[in-house]
Amino acid sequence: GENVEQHPSTLSVQEGDSAVIKCTYSDSASNYFPWYKQELGKRPQLIIDIRSNVGEKKDQRIAVTLNKTAKHFSLHITETQPEDSAVYFCAASIRMGWGKLQFGAGTQVVVTP
């Protein structure tokens, strides 16, 4: 089955700096990679996703890159703001199993003013 590893587990950045979170996956059949942001006690919210036929996607301050050969994908947040503080989860979906998601362990991001 799919295994997703996520690093780092915690990330502290100064406001205005960039944050990068990296994930690796094991199943080469994985074809969809979403990123979720979860604030304490709340639901995960989709912030960006990428499909296997695309290498990079950007949405304002957030970007995701995918390297299918190396089986890793990364989340980049530029010009971080205090409201970016949350837990971020990467996930990988495979076509079999109705596209169920395998989540990474999560990264606690703390942006200090």
Next chain:
Amino acid sequence: GAVVSQHPSWVICKSGTSVKIECRSLDFQATTMFWYRQFPKQSLMLMATSNEGSKATYEQGVEKDKFLINHASLTLSTLTVTSAHPEDSSFYICSARRDRDTNQPQHFGDGTRLSIL
């Protein structure tokens, strides 16, 4: 669009009680819904995949007789925790996907915090 509603948001009950949690897609038809469990400071663990009109598929280690899932319509799936015990206390979250395209995002409900005394 893509709003998922989950009720109740918080449940506190005695050991041995059965608890039903509802997950509704409010503005779209969800052919597939997923149920997750999340312990404090941990990731989301998939419990089961629910397809409308068919039996749910449970992940390894999840007792299907303990966690009953019913996906009776394209907008509603329910999870019933039967004879709940303190170890079942957790944050349960559902998600729904708009259609059968497995490359479409899952949209999450607000979650249900279950506390068994």
